[in-house]
Amino acid sequence: MSDDIAAPAEFDIPEGYVALDWRRGFVRQVGPLYRRQAKGAYTMGFRVEDHHTNGMTNAHGGMLMTFADMAWGHIVSVETSSYWVTVRLTLDFLSSARIGDWVEGGGEVLSSEDALYIIRGRIWCGDRTLITGTGVFKPIQRRDPRPGEKAFQAPSG
Amino acid sequence: MSDDIAAPAEFDIPEGYVALDWRRGFVRQVGPLYRRQAKGAYTMGFRVEDHHTNGMTNAHGGMLMTFADMAWGHIVSVETSSYWVTVRLTLDFLSSARIGDWVEGGGEVLSSEDALYIIRGRIWCGDRTLITGTGVFKPIQRRDPRPGEKAFQAPSG
Numbered sequence: 001m002s003d004d005i006a007a008p009a010e011f012d013i014p015e016g017y018v019a020l021d022w023r024r025g026f027v028r029q030v031g032p033l034y035r036r037q038a039k040g041a042y043t044m045g046f047r048v049e050d051h052h053t054n055g056m057t058n059a060h061g062g063m064l065m066t067f068a069d070m071a072w073g074h075i076v077s078v079e080t081s082s083y084w085v086t087v088r089l090t091l092d093f094l095s096s097a098r099i100g101d102w103v104e105g106g107g108e109v110l111s112s113e114d115a116l117y118i119i120r121g122r123i124w125c126g127d128r129t130l131i132t133g134t135g136v137f138k139p140i141q142r143r144d145p146r147p148g149e150k151a152f153q154a155p156s157g
Numbered sequence: 158m159s160d161d162i163a164a165p166a167e168f169d170i171p172e173g174y175v176a177l178d179w180r181r182g183f184v185r186q187v188g189p190l191y192r193r194q195a196k197g198a199y200t201m202g203f204r205v206e207d208h209h210t211n212g213m214t215n216a217h218g219g220m221l222m223t224f225a226d227m228a229w230g231h232i233v234s235v236e237t238s239s240y241w242v243t244v245r246l247t248l249d250f251l252s253s254a255r256i257g258d259w260v261e262g263g264g265e266v267l268s269s270e271d272a273l274y275i276i277r278g279r280i281w282c283g284d285r286t287l288i289t290g291t292g293v294f295k296p297i298q299r300r301d302p303r304p305g306e307k308a309f310q311a312p313s314g
Contacts, residue, residue: 052182
Protein backbone atom coordinates (compact mmCIF):
# COMPACT_ATOMS: atom_id res chain seq x y z
CA MET A 1 0.00 0.00 0.00
CA SER A 2 3.05 2.23 0.07
CA ASP A 3 2.53 3.55 -3.46
CA ASP A 4 -0.20 6.03 -2.59
CA ILE A 5 1.36 7.38 0.55
CA ALA A 6 2.81 10.84 0.08
CA ALA A 7 6.23 11.70 1.40
CA PRO A 8 6.27 11.98 5.19
CA ALA A 9 4.76 15.27 6.25
CA GLU A 10 7.93 16.46 7.90
CA PHE A 11 7.57 19.68 5.94
CA ASP A 12 5.88 22.71 7.36
CA ILE A 13 5.04 21.39 10.81
CA PRO A 14 4.20 24.27 13.21
CA GLU A 15 6.91 25.11 15.69
CA GLY A 16 7.02 23.03 18.84
CA TYR A 17 5.25 19.98 17.42
CA VAL A 18 7.11 16.68 17.73
CA ALA A 19 6.18 13.49 15.87
CA LEU A 20 4.72 10.69 17.98
CA ASP A 21 6.86 7.58 17.87
CA TRP A 22 4.33 4.89 16.93
CA ARG A 23 6.08 2.09 15.09
CA ARG A 24 3.24 -0.35 14.70
CA GLY A 25 -0.49 -0.84 14.65
CA PHE A 26 -3.28 1.50 13.73
CA VAL A 27 -1.59 4.73 14.78
CA ARG A 28 1.37 4.06 12.53
CA GLN A 29 -1.07 3.20 9.76
CA VAL A 30 -2.92 6.52 10.00
CA GLY A 31 0.01 8.75 11.05
CA PRO A 32 2.13 10.70 11.24
CA LEU A 33 0.68 12.49 14.27
CA TYR A 34 2.36 15.24 16.29
CA ARG A 35 2.22 16.60 19.83
CA ARG A 36 3.06 19.96 21.38
CA GLN A 37 3.18 21.08 24.97
CA ALA A 38 2.21 24.68 25.62
CA LYS A 39 1.18 26.34 28.87
CA GLY A 40 1.15 22.99 30.62
CA ALA A 41 -1.38 21.42 28.26
CA TYR A 42 -0.88 19.26 25.22
CA THR A 43 -2.37 19.65 21.81
CA MET A 44 -1.98 17.14 19.02
CA GLY A 45 -1.79 17.81 15.30
CA PHE A 46 -1.56 16.25 11.86
CA ARG A 47 -1.33 17.38 8.27
CA VAL A 48 -4.14 16.02 6.07
CA GLU A 49 -2.56 13.82 3.41
CA ASP A 50 -4.06 11.72 0.64
CA HIS A 51 -4.21 8.62 2.83
CA HIS A 52 -6.50 10.48 5.28
CA THR A 53 -9.17 11.45 2.76
CA ASN A 54 -12.68 10.37 1.82
CA GLY A 55 -14.30 10.31 -1.62
CA MET A 56 -14.61 14.10 -1.55
CA THR A 57 -10.88 14.51 -0.73
CA ASN A 58 -11.69 15.90 2.69
CA ALA A 59 -10.31 14.32 5.84
CA HIS A 60 -12.38 11.16 6.43
CA GLY A 61 -14.66 11.27 9.46
CA GLY A 62 -12.97 8.12 10.72
CA MET A 63 -9.60 9.84 10.68
CA LEU A 64 -10.95 12.86 12.54
CA MET A 65 -12.59 10.59 15.14
CA THR A 66 -9.39 8.59 15.56
CA PHE A 67 -7.54 11.86 16.07
CA ALA A 68 -10.16 13.14 18.53
CA ASP A 69 -10.00 9.92 20.55
CA MET A 70 -6.24 10.25 20.81
CA ALA A 71 -6.03 14.00 21.37
CA TRP A 72 -8.69 13.98 24.09
CA GLY A 73 -7.71 10.68 25.70
CA HIS A 74 -4.09 11.77 25.80
CA ILE A 75 -5.01 13.90 28.79
CA VAL A 76 -5.61 10.69 30.73
CA SER A 77 -2.14 9.48 29.83
CA VAL A 78 -0.60 12.75 31.02
CA GLU A 79 -2.61 12.74 34.26
CA THR A 80 -2.36 9.07 35.22
CA SER A 81 0.43 7.32 33.23
CA SER A 82 -2.03 4.52 32.56
CA TYR A 83 -3.32 2.54 29.66
CA TRP A 84 -6.91 3.60 29.16
CA VAL A 85 -9.98 2.66 27.19
CA THR A 86 -12.64 4.82 25.61
CA VAL A 87 -16.05 4.31 27.22
CA ARG A 88 -18.15 6.82 25.28
CA LEU A 89 -17.57 9.46 22.64
CA THR A 90 -20.01 12.05 21.37
CA LEU A 91 -18.85 14.05 18.37
CA ASP A 92 -20.50 16.92 16.52
CA PHE A 93 -19.06 17.50 13.06
CA LEU A 94 -19.16 21.21 12.26
CA SER A 95 -16.78 21.64 9.36
CA SER A 96 -14.44 19.62 7.17
CA ALA A 97 -10.68 19.65 6.59
CA ARG A 98 -9.07 19.50 3.16
CA ILE A 99 -5.83 17.98 1.92
CA GLY A 100 -2.93 20.05 3.18
CA ASP A 101 -4.78 21.47 6.19
CA TRP A 102 -3.03 21.37 9.55
CA VAL A 103 -5.54 19.95 12.05
CA GLU A 104 -5.17 20.34 15.82
CA GLY A 105 -6.99 18.95 18.81
CA GLY A 106 -7.11 19.19 22.57
CA GLY A 107 -9.41 19.17 25.54
CA GLU A 108 -9.96 19.83 29.21
CA VAL A 109 -10.94 17.64 32.14
CA LEU A 110 -14.53 18.22 33.26
CA SER A 111 -14.47 15.49 35.88
CA SER A 112 -12.35 12.62 37.12
CA GLU A 113 -14.70 11.15 39.69
CA ASP A 114 -15.13 7.38 40.08
CA ALA A 115 -12.04 6.64 37.98
CA LEU A 116 -13.74 7.98 34.87
CA TYR A 117 -12.28 10.94 33.02
CA ILE A 118 -14.83 13.19 31.33
CA ILE A 119 -13.06 15.31 28.73
CA ARG A 120 -14.58 18.16 26.77
CA GLY A 121 -12.69 18.36 23.51
CA ARG A 122 -12.32 20.26 20.31
CA ILE A 123 -10.71 19.63 16.92
CA TRP A 124 -9.85 22.67 14.82
CA CYS A 125 -8.05 23.99 11.77
CA GLY A 126 -6.84 27.54 12.27
CA ASP A 127 -9.84 29.59 13.37
CA ARG A 128 -12.31 26.96 12.20
CA THR A 129 -13.76 24.38 14.61
CA LEU A 130 -14.14 20.98 12.93
CA ILE A 131 -15.51 18.91 15.83
CA THR A 132 -16.70 19.53 19.35
CA GLY A 133 -17.49 16.69 21.67
CA THR A 134 -17.16 14.85 24.93
CA GLY A 135 -15.17 11.75 25.72
CA VAL A 136 -15.43 9.39 28.67
CA PHE A 137 -12.20 7.50 29.29
CA LYS A 138 -11.30 4.90 31.90
CA PRO A 139 -7.72 4.24 33.04
CA ILE A 140 -7.28 0.48 33.29
CA GLN A 141 -3.63 -0.25 34.13
CA ARG A 142 -0.70 1.79 35.40
CA ARG A 143 2.51 1.73 33.39
CA ASP A 144 5.89 3.46 33.65
CA PRO A 145 5.55 7.23 33.24
CA ARG A 146 6.70 8.63 29.91
CA PRO A 147 8.27 12.01 29.12
CA GLY A 148 5.68 14.77 29.32
CA GLU A 149 3.46 12.94 31.81
CA LYS A 150 2.96 14.39 35.27
CA ALA A 151 4.53 11.42 37.05
CA PHE A 152 7.59 11.32 34.80
CA GLN A 153 10.95 12.03 36.41
CA ALA A 154 13.98 12.39 34.19
CA PRO A 155 16.53 9.68 35.02
CA SER A 156 19.38 11.08 37.09
CA GLY A 157 22.92 10.69 35.80
CA MET B 158 4.66 1.34 5.44
CA SER B 159 4.01 -1.88 3.59
CA ASP B 160 6.36 -3.94 5.72
CA ASP B 161 4.04 -4.31 8.69
CA ILE B 162 0.89 -5.05 6.75
CA ALA B 163 -0.09 -8.69 6.91
CA ALA B 164 -1.17 -10.56 3.82
CA PRO B 165 -4.59 -9.46 2.58
CA ALA B 166 -7.30 -11.00 4.74
CA GLU B 167 -8.85 -12.87 1.83
CA PHE B 168 -8.73 -15.98 4.00
CA ASP B 169 -11.65 -17.08 6.06
CA ILE B 170 -14.13 -14.37 5.12
CA PRO B 171 -17.70 -15.41 6.04
CA GLU B 172 -19.85 -16.49 3.14
CA GLY B 173 -21.55 -13.77 1.18
CA TYR B 174 -19.14 -10.98 2.11
CA VAL B 175 -17.55 -9.10 -0.80
CA ALA B 176 -14.55 -6.77 -0.49
CA LEU B 177 -15.26 -3.07 -0.97
CA ASP B 178 -13.36 -1.64 -3.90
CA TRP B 179 -11.63 1.37 -2.35
CA ARG B 180 -8.42 2.13 -4.22
CA ARG B 181 -7.33 5.29 -2.49
CA GLY B 182 -7.61 7.46 0.56
CA PHE B 183 -8.37 6.58 4.15
CA VAL B 184 -10.59 3.58 3.48
CA ARG B 185 -7.87 1.89 1.45
CA GLN B 186 -5.43 2.73 4.22
CA VAL B 187 -7.50 1.05 6.93
CA GLY B 188 -9.01 -1.77 4.83
CA PRO B 189 -9.81 -4.27 3.63
CA LEU B 190 -13.51 -3.91 4.47
CA TYR B 191 -16.31 -6.19 3.29
CA ARG B 192 -20.05 -5.95 2.69
CA ARG B 193 -22.86 -8.47 2.63
CA GLN B 194 -26.52 -8.13 1.70
CA ALA B 195 -28.94 -10.33 3.59
CA LYS B 196 -32.69 -9.99 3.95
CA GLY B 197 -32.62 -6.66 2.14
CA ALA B 198 -30.20 -5.04 4.60
CA TYR B 199 -26.46 -4.64 4.44
CA THR B 200 -23.91 -5.48 7.06
CA MET B 201 -20.24 -4.65 6.79
CA GLY B 202 -17.32 -6.62 8.18
CA PHE B 203 -13.55 -6.71 8.61
CA ARG B 204 -10.98 -9.04 10.08
CA VAL B 205 -8.83 -7.37 12.79
CA GLU B 206 -5.24 -7.35 11.55
CA ASP B 207 -2.08 -5.94 13.05
CA HIS B 208 -2.50 -2.58 11.30
CA HIS B 209 -5.85 -2.09 13.12
CA THR B 210 -4.54 -2.51 16.65
CA ASN B 211 -3.74 -0.30 19.63
CA GLY B 212 -0.96 -0.72 22.20
CA MET B 213 -2.90 -3.57 23.82
CA THR B 214 -3.25 -5.39 20.46
CA ASN B 215 -7.00 -4.89 20.46
CA ALA B 216 -8.75 -3.14 17.60
CA HIS B 217 -8.05 0.59 18.03
CA GLY B 218 -11.07 2.68 18.99
CA GLY B 219 -10.39 4.84 15.95
CA MET B 220 -10.68 1.84 13.67
CA LEU B 221 -13.95 0.75 15.28
CA MET B 222 -15.34 4.28 14.97
CA THR B 223 -14.28 4.50 11.33
CA PHE B 224 -16.00 1.19 10.73
CA ALA B 225 -19.14 2.31 12.60
CA ASP B 226 -19.30 5.54 10.61
CA MET B 227 -19.13 3.57 7.37
CA ALA B 228 -21.38 0.65 8.35
CA TRP B 229 -24.11 2.94 9.68
CA GLY B 230 -23.79 5.69 7.08
CA HIS B 231 -23.85 3.12 4.29
CA ILE B 232 -27.59 2.93 4.83
CA VAL B 233 -27.82 6.49 3.51
CA SER B 234 -25.93 5.46 0.37
CA VAL B 235 -28.30 2.55 -0.18
CA GLU B 236 -31.39 4.68 0.43
CA THR B 237 -30.43 7.85 -1.44
CA SER B 238 -27.46 7.19 -3.80
CA SER B 239 -25.91 10.36 -2.44
CA TYR B 240 -22.65 11.52 -1.03
CA TRP B 241 -23.26 12.21 2.63
CA VAL B 242 -21.56 13.73 5.64
CA THR B 243 -21.64 12.70 9.27
CA VAL B 244 -23.30 15.32 11.47
CA ARG B 245 -23.14 13.62 14.88
CA LEU B 246 -22.04 10.28 16.25
CA THR B 247 -22.54 8.91 19.74
CA LEU B 248 -20.74 5.68 20.50
CA ASP B 249 -20.76 3.51 23.61
CA PHE B 250 -17.84 1.10 23.78
CA LEU B 251 -18.94 -2.10 25.48
CA SER B 252 -16.28 -4.65 24.59
CA SER B 253 -13.06 -4.94 22.60
CA ALA B 254 -12.01 -6.98 19.57
CA ARG B 255 -8.73 -8.86 19.30
CA ILE B 256 -6.44 -9.65 16.40
CA GLY B 257 -8.09 -12.24 14.19
CA ASP B 258 -11.65 -11.39 15.26
CA TRP B 259 -14.24 -10.94 12.53
CA VAL B 260 -16.08 -7.71 13.31
CA GLU B 261 -19.47 -6.83 11.81
CA GLY B 262 -21.68 -3.76 11.84
CA GLY B 263 -25.06 -2.55 10.73
CA GLY B 264 -27.96 -0.35 11.67
CA GLU B 265 -31.54 0.70 11.09
CA VAL B 266 -33.16 3.98 10.13
CA LEU B 267 -34.94 5.64 13.05
CA SER B 268 -35.91 8.74 11.10
CA SER B 269 -35.26 10.46 7.80
CA GLU B 270 -37.14 13.69 8.41
CA ASP B 271 -35.75 17.04 7.30
CA ALA B 272 -33.10 15.41 5.08
CA LEU B 273 -31.31 14.03 8.12
CA TYR B 274 -30.91 10.30 8.58
CA ILE B 275 -30.92 9.11 12.17
CA ILE B 276 -29.42 5.63 12.32
CA ARG B 277 -29.32 3.37 15.35
CA GLY B 278 -26.32 1.13 14.92
CA ARG B 279 -24.40 -1.71 16.42
CA ILE B 280 -20.93 -3.21 15.97
CA TRP B 281 -20.45 -6.82 17.07
CA CYS B 282 -18.17 -9.83 17.04
CA GLY B 283 -20.11 -13.08 17.10
CA ASP B 284 -22.50 -12.88 20.05
CA ARG B 285 -20.61 -10.01 21.65
CA THR B 286 -21.66 -6.38 21.12
CA LEU B 287 -18.65 -4.07 20.82
CA ILE B 288 -20.36 -0.72 20.25
CA THR B 289 -23.88 0.62 20.26
CA GLY B 290 -24.64 4.11 19.12
CA THR B 291 -26.53 6.58 17.03
CA GLY B 292 -25.43 8.41 13.92
CA VAL B 293 -26.89 11.48 12.25
CA PHE B 294 -26.03 11.66 8.56
CA LYS B 295 -26.90 14.26 5.95
CA PRO B 296 -27.05 13.49 2.21
CA ILE B 297 -25.40 16.37 0.39
CA GLN B 298 -25.23 15.50 -3.31
CA ARG B 299 -26.88 12.94 -5.56
CA ARG B 300 -24.62 10.71 -7.68
CA ASP B 301 -25.18 7.81 -10.06
CA PRO B 302 -26.70 4.81 -8.27
CA ARG B 303 -24.31 1.95 -7.59
CA PRO B 304 -25.01 -1.79 -7.45
CA GLY B 305 -26.90 -2.70 -4.30
CA GLU B 306 -28.48 0.73 -3.90
CA LYS B 307 -32.25 1.05 -4.15
CA ALA B 308 -32.13 3.31 -7.20
CA PHE B 309 -29.69 1.11 -9.09
CA GLN B 310 -30.94 -0.46 -12.31
CA ALA B 311 -28.73 -3.03 -14.01
CA PRO B 312 -27.80 -1.77 -17.50
CA SER B 313 -29.86 -3.51 -20.16
CA GLY B 314 -28.08 -5.39 -22.93
